[in-house]
Amino acid sequence: MRPDTPADLLPEVTADTAPFYSGLDEGRLMLQECAACGRVRYPIAPVCPFCRADAHRWRTVDGRGVVHSWVRYHRSFVSAFETLVPYVVLTVQLDEGPRLFGRLVGAEADTVNIGDRAKAVVELSESGRGVLAFTPTAKAQ
Ligand SMILES: [Zn+2]
Numbered sequence: 001m002r003p004d005t006p007a008d009l010l011p012e013v014t015a016d017t018a019p020f021y022s023g024l025d026e027g028r029l030m031l032q033e034c035a036a037c038g039r040v041r042y043p044i045a046p047v048c049p050f051c052r053a054d055a056h057r058w059r060t061v062d063g064r065g066v067v068h069s070w071v072r073y074h075r076s077f078v079s080a081f082e083t084l085v086p087y088v089v090l091t092v093q094l095d096e097g098p099r100l101f102g103r104l105v106g107a108e109a110d111t112v113n114i115g116d117r118a119k120a121v122v123e124l125s126e127s128g129r130g131v132l133a134f135t136p137t138a139k140a141q
Contacts, residue, residue, distance in 0.1 A: 009080050010129050017044050019058040024130030029063040029120045031098060032056045042098035063120025064137065065094035072109055090134045092118050106135035115140030 013021045023030030031040050036053035040061060047054050068091045076082040088104035090112065104112055105121060112118075117138040122130040 009078070010125060010127065010131070016046070020044055021129070023058070023060065024122050024132060025128070027122045027130060028060045029122070029132065030058050031061050031096070033059050040094075040096045040098055042100055061094065061096045061120075063094065063096075065092040065096075065118060067091075067112060067114050067116045067118050067134075067136075068093045068099055069114060070104070070112055088112060090118060092120070092134050094120075100132065102132040102134045104135070105133045112136050113140055 011017070011021075019030050031042055032044060033040050033056060034048040034051060034053055035055035035057055037048060037051040039048065039050050040059075041049060041056075048056065070088050070090045072086055072088045073081070073084075074086050076085050081087070084103075086109055088109045089101055090104050091099055091101045093099045100120070102120070103123070105123060116136050117140075118134040118136050121133050121135050123133045125131050
């Protein structure tokens with residue numbers, strides 16, 4: 001299938017990933033928290049990468065962190081994103097631990113720098129599903 005819209009690229013929701021994606025659909029960032037050591041993790045996994053415990057719970061995280069890196073796309077490699085170029089994708093080191101990535105929203109592409117503060121936000125796709133994005137909150141000190 002050729003993806004023609006960003007909604008065509010949304011991942012399939014499985015039993016393991018449903019809390020993450022249903023959280024986004026409701027405007028919240030939910031991540032796994034290890035029931036043994038308490039660390040928050042991503043990507044979604046059945047076992048804690050820190051202590052190997054399999055018990056976990058899902059919790060809504062604050063989603064604030066520091067811009068670790070970014071990339072600006074000047075052309076689209078899939079037709080679904082042609083209407084978005086140029087756009088920026090950030091990797092953000094969350095204060096809660098994991099490093100996640102998402103499109104920059106709420107700011108011009110040339111205004112974000114490594115070290116800036118950013119927070120997770122949820123964009124609603126045309127299909128109504130939530131997609132993780134980030135918006136800057138403060139410049140680096
Ligand atoms: Zn653990």
